Amino acid sequence: AKYFGIKQDFVVVGNGAAELIKSLMGKVSGNIGITIPTFEEYPNRYSPNKIINYRPANRSLHYSAEDLIGYYDNKKISTLFIINPDNPSGNYIMKNDMFKILEWAKHRNIDIVVDESFIDFSNQETDPSLLDNKILIENQHLTVIKSISKSYGVPGLRLGVLASANIKLIEYIKRDVSIWNINSFGEFFLQIFEKYKKDYVEGMKKFTAIRSEFYEQLNALPHIKVMPSEANYFLCELLDGHQATIVTQELLNKYDLFIKDLSAKKGFSGEYIRIAIKSLEENMILINALKSILLI
Numbered sequence: 001a002k003y004f005g006i007k008q009d010f011v012v013v014g015n016g017a018a019e020l021i022k023s024l025m026g027k028v029s030g031n032i033g034i035t036i037p038t039f040e041e042y043p044n045r046y047s048p049n050k051i052i053n054y055r056p057a058n059r060s061l062h063y064s065a066e067d068l069i070g071y072y073d074n075k076k077i078s079t080l081f082i083i084n085p086d087n088p089s090g091n092y093i094m095k096n097d098m099f100k101i102l103e104w105a106k107h108r109n110i111d112i113v114v115d116e117s118f119i120d121f122s123n124q125e126t127d128p129s130l131l132d133n134k135i136l137i138e139n140q141h142l143t144v145i146k147s148i149s150k151s152y153g154v155p156g157l158r159l160g161v162l163a164s165a166n167i168k169l170i171e172y173i174k175r176d177v178s179i180w181n182i183n184s185f186g187e188f189f190l191q192i193f194e195k196y197k198k199d200y201v202e203g204m205k206k207f208t209a210i211r212s213e214f215y216e217q218l219n220a221l222p223h224i225k226v227m228p229s230e231a232n233y234f235l236c237e238l239l240d241g242h243q244a245t246i247v248t249q250e251l252l253n254k255y256d257l258f259i260k261d262l263s264a265k266k267g268f269s270g271e272y273i274r275i276a277i278k279s280l281e282e283n284m285i286l287i288n289a290l291k292s293i294l295l296i
Contacts, residue, residue, distance in 0.1 A: 003194045004131045010163050012173050013190070015181040017117060017147035017160030021045060023176040024113065024143065024162065027169065030078030033071075035063065036267030039087040039115065043266075052077055055267055059237060060227045061089040065097035069104050079111040085118045088262060088274045090229025095128050102139050110141070117147035120200075122230035123208040136165040143169065150232070152193065152200075157186040207232070207277070214283045218275070221287070223294045235262075238271040238294075247293055248273060255289040 001008040014020035018041055025045035034042055036053045043051055054071045056063040072080060082101070085092045093101075098114070105112045119128050130136075130144050143166070148159035159182070164170055182190075193200075211229070218226040218234060225237040238244055248261040260274035275286065 006133050012162050014160040016158040020160050020162040023173045032079045033077040034081040037265050042081050062091045065100050081113045083115045085230040089235045090231040092230035113143045115145045117150045118231040120151040121232045140166050159186045211277050217287050232277050234275045236273050244271040244273050250293050
């Protein structure tokens with residue numbers, strides 16, 4: 001609460017975002033809306049026949065607030081889930097546009113769940129997050145989830161936060177999660193990570209510069225289309241007969257490089273892979289390996 005500047009009553013800490021998602025999905029009822037392809041922890045926790053999917057009508061899988069509002073405006077849903085930036089596309093909806101969705105949802109009596117696990121990687125605006133007392137208080141229908149592992153690089157600590165001004169929801173989730181759900185290493189990290197906030201901000205600036213350079217390098221490769229991203233990964237479509245599974249296997253077997261093959265993920269039509277953004281040196285190793293594979 002201190003780190004994000006929100007009231008203690010508005011936040012609950014989880015054993016990773018996954019624990020909070022599981023608890024939240026147990027409280028949701030009726031039809032829900034979610035964009036596909038997506039982070040599948042949400043739909044996997046819900047009845048498939050109660051999910052109304054939105055799939056962007058373009059190969060880059062990017063979409064806007066207007067696209068979501070237009071699609072769901074005539075559909076009966078109780079909750080709309082938005083991953084921002086999206087996983088796996090890296091699509092980003094600006095804060096003012098998120099306010100449009102919140103206002104639309106308020107009039108339609110629709111709850112909004114926003115997963116901001118990758119939002120710190122965005123450099124489109126200085127204050128993109130909805131984790132704010134005023135925003136939460138004015139939007140009781142809003143729930144924000146954030147994984148600490150994604151942007152802070154501490155996946156083994158299992159930390160996530162959920163925030164809402166809906167006190168009844170927060171109290172329910174606090175009762176629902178395990179009483180000793182946070183380990184002592186995670187607790188210690190939460191106590192100290194505020195003192196490194198300045199270093200963290202500087203680190204993110206360096207990261208966005210590396211991301212821009214990596215984007216240009218990937219775009220220069222043959223037989224691949226790279227989607228713009230505000231996260232720490234790129235969604236890429238393989239073209240001209242190259243197959244995601246084969247490229248993934250060759251990278252692992254020949255170069256000891258592991259990327260994400262998206263062939264089995266719901267919502268794709270085509271050959272797609274997801275590539276993490278690493279250091280300059282690591283990025284170049286992947287670029288050279290992909291160049292060899294894609295030129296065959």
